[in-house]
Amino acid sequence: MSEIYEKLLHCLECVRKKTSFVPKIAIVLGSGLGDFADLIRIECEIAYSEIDGFPVSTVPGHAGKFIFGYVEDIPVVCMKGRVHFYEGYPISDVVLPVRLMKLMGANILLLTNASGGVNSSFHAGDLMLIKDHISLFAPNPLIGANIDELGVRFPDMSIVYDQEIQNIIRKTAYEQGIGLQEGVYAQLTGPSFESPAEIRMLRTLGCDAVGMSTVVEAIAANHCGMKIGGISCVCNLAAGMTRSPLSHEEVQEAAKKASADFKKLVYESIRHMREDLEELE
Numbered sequence: 001m002s003e004i005y006e007k008l009l010h011c012l013e014c015v016r017k018k019t020s021f022v023p024k025i026a027i028v029l030g031s032g033l034g035d036f037a038d039l040i041r042i043e044c045e046i047a048y049s050e051i052d053g054f055p056v057s058t059v060p061g062h063a064g065k066f067i068f069g070y071v072e073d074i075p076v077v078c079m080k081g082r083v084h085f086y087e088g089y090p091i092s093d094v095v096l097p098v099r100l101m102k103l104m105g106a107n108i109l110l111l112t113n114a115s116g117g118v119n120s121s122f123h124a125g126d127l128m129l130i131k132d133h134i135s136l137f138a139p140n141p142l143i144g145a146n147i148d149e150l151g152v153r154f155p156d157m158s159i160v161y162d163q164e165i166q167n168i169i170r171k172t173a174y175e176q177g178i179g180l181q182e183g184v185y186a187q188l189t190g191p192s193f194e195s196p197a198e199i200r201m202l203r204t205l206g207c208d209a210v211g212m213s214t215v216v217e218a219i220a221a222n223h224c225g226m227k228i229g230g231i232s233c234v235c236n237l238a239a240g241m242t243r244s245p246l247s248h249e250e251v252q253e254a255a256k257k258a259s260a261d262f263k264k265l266v267y268e269s270i271r272h273m274r275e276d277l278e279e280l281e
Helices: 003-016 034-039 096-104 163-176 196-205 215-223 248-257 259-271 274-280
Strands: 025-029 041-047 065-071 074-080 108-117 127-135 180-187 209-211 227-237
Touching: 003 096, 025 034, 025 096, 025 259, 034 074, 034 259, 065 259, 074 096, 074 259, 096 108, 096 215, 108 215, 108 259, 127 163, 127 215, 127 259, 163 180, 163 227, 163 259, 180 215, 180 227, 209 227, 215 227, 227 259
Parallel strands: 025 074, 025 108, 108 227, 127 180, 180 209
Antiparallel strands: 041 065, 065 074, 108 209, 127 227
8 A cells, every 4th residue: 555545544544533424525625715604504524634644725815724504505624724835735635635535425516716817808806717737836636656546547638627527617707697718728837926937938839827735635536436517716917918017915915805706616516516416426
């Protein structure tokens, strides 16, 4: 058994000592988007610091805890705050939470983040459906000996973001009157924001939004067979697209302004995922 998988099982054991709750959907909340957790009928909360060996969030806007509960009658586990590669954790620790939620019982993963807009038609506060991604400079979380208990050595990445879930999010946005952009999300390592030259590079590569998370989590989740959806909150226009310098405070403020539409889109999308859950059971 690999050390990474052994650590994963140990974290699962710590969680199971505190709750036997079995989620069907896992949700990762990005910077400034943690208010969604207020809509969950909470059964249990576990701080990351209470799980032996679990990486702890160090970034403002990331509360650092699992929330177990229900969206209507659908059992969910919600990460109120994630960990990032730039915080100094090995990439195996960065994706440990996603793998752990799969072992808890979740088969659907909804990834969210705050991002910078690379597409010149985007505006601060836009919500973007993630259709595909590009990983730049962050190490692939599958490097090293394959963990056969989780997935195959060479997982296919043709459709990482499930088409049915994409359609659910589109339909929900339309029904709720929420504007929804669509595009390709790129993950760079951070913690520095990208330079104007890097943004021009990303635009040339076909990216629409950029951030410091999500892609490595999606790779790990895809490896272990989860159905994935992704929503990005465009919190500013990227470097070189405006005259204003970028700041984390600006990201949090823009996410706060978009919070109402974000919460409604995520909540109603989860309600519409019942059929997917029934197929997976």
